[in-house]
Amino acid sequence: MSESVFSTYWYRVAKLKPALRDSTRVSRHIYRGQVWYVLSNSLTGQNLRFNAAAYRLIGQMSGQLSVEEIWDNAGRIDPDSHPGQDEMIRLLIKLHDANLIQSDILPSTEKLLSKSGTSTSNWKQRTANPFSVRFPLCDPDRFLEKWSHIVAPLLSRGAFVAWLLIMLTALVAAGINWVDLVENATVDRLLSINNLALLWMTYPVVKVLHELGHAFAVKKWGGEVHEMGIMLLALTPIPYLDATASGAFTEKRQRIAVAAMGMMVELLIAALALFVWLNVGTGFVSALAYNVMLIGGVSTVLFNGNPLLRYDGYYILADQVEIPNLAQRSSQYFGYLVQRYLLASPAAESPVTAPGEKGWFLGYGPLSLCYRIFVLFGLIWLVSDKFFIIGVLIAIWGVISLLLLPAGRS
Structure with a gap:
């Protein structure tokens, strides 16, 4: 066993007897033929993913064995993949920061376990992007539990078939009336003060229904939802x-x-709004229905449903191809390439853990960046002619969110 296996901080943790908290849930997942274990905190919803080697350590954390005993046992079971003491400490830090384990610890050890460079306070996480700040307001789980049995029929296979029929009918109706739909989508009309005010008031309402779609789907399969609040996205209050x-x-x-589920709810609302718009004359109801169509239809295609942005479509893609944290790991892979081949760093570590991931990492990162830049310049072009100051603010937001924040995190 080489000297690098040992750690100068080992004495601080060796005698601890960590145990998984009662609120910690463990689930076994298969990604690209490999076994992974997801540990989740049922109170916060935070999830962490570990490979089988790490779980051989975590699975022994029952409060009966010390850290040193757990580490020694792992070495006897599989000497070839035996982690170093620093790696064991990093694992403890990760579990401790996520409130997944508990143990009687000394203040000096508490300081060690809380010094992770990647760990930040909840407030810092919520305010890391000044253009997207979250304010948690309530725990909706009891409300969702009360209403879930009433909503359950809407999440059935029969309801899905009905949803498909409504979508097909709406597509046919939109195709027949396409010219009228496009004629109403002029920049001057959409960006008029009255219409912007209507959009500003309508958008949060549609998003509440979107988020409730996610929430009731979580409850359908036994999950818990413990946080709901308001997110200020470019100073616009949006429920999350x-x-x-x-x-x-x-x-x-x-x-x-x-x-x-959130996108399905929005598309359903957009379809119903289309039917209303086709059957009323000009006026407030017509304008409201048209804006609901824009929010639930166009924004779903360009933003929520697009896997190149980190919204619902992205998570669908990541699960479908079985590559968790696709965007983050794609960025890490390009960082690895820089360290490995430009800086010749022997410590460079590839985030690739399964066959086929490398191609996705090489493709997703550049495509996602290009699409975000395309959307950014599209928004600037759309509004700058009529609202120059807003165009400048969007440009500043783009520079911060696309360049400065990612650079700071890396």
Whole structure:
């Protein structure tokens, strides 16, 4: 055993007897033929993914064995993949930061376990992007539990068939009336003060229904939702709901269904709004219905449903191709290439863990960046002629979110 296996901080953790908290849930997932274990905190919804080697350590954390005993046992079971003591400490830090384990620890050890460079306070995480700040307001789980049996028929296979029929009818109606639809989508009309005010008031209402779609889908398969609040997106109040508990679902189709449910709700609302718009004269109701169509239809195609942006479509793609954290790991792979081949760093570590991932990493990162830049310049072009200051603000937001924040995180 080489000297690098040992750590100068080992004495601080060796005698601890960690145990998984009662709120910690463990689920076994298969990604690209490999076994992974997802540990989730049922109170916060936070999920962490570990390979089989790491779980051989975590699975022994019952409060009966010390860290040193757990580490020694792992070495006897599989000497070839025996982790170093620093790696064991990093594992403890990760579990501790996510509140997945508990143990009687000394203040000096608490400081060690809380010094992870990747760990930040909840407030810092929520305000990391000044153009997208989250304010949690309530725990909706009891409300969702109360109403889930009433909503359940809307999440059945029969309801899905009905949804498909409505979508097909709406597509046919949109095709027949396409000229009228396009004639109403002029820049001057869409960006008029009255219409912008109507959009500003309508958007949060549609998004509440979108988020409730996610939430009731989580409840359908036994998950919990403990956070709901308001997100200020470019100073526009938008409701959000933490549905990350679905990440612990063992079946891929369930995770995909949760991610898709919000878009399905929006598309249904957009279809119903189309039928209203086709059957009323000009006026407030017509304008409202048209804006609902834009929010639920166009924004779903360009933003929520597009896998190149980190919204619902992205999570559907990541689950479908069985590559969790696709965007983050794609960025990490390009960082690895720089360290490995430009800087010749011997410590460079590839995020590739399964066959076929490399191609996705090489393709997704550049395509995602190009599409985000395309959307950014499209928004600037759309509004700058009529609202120059807003165009400048969008440009600043783009520079911060696309360049400065990713560079700071890396």
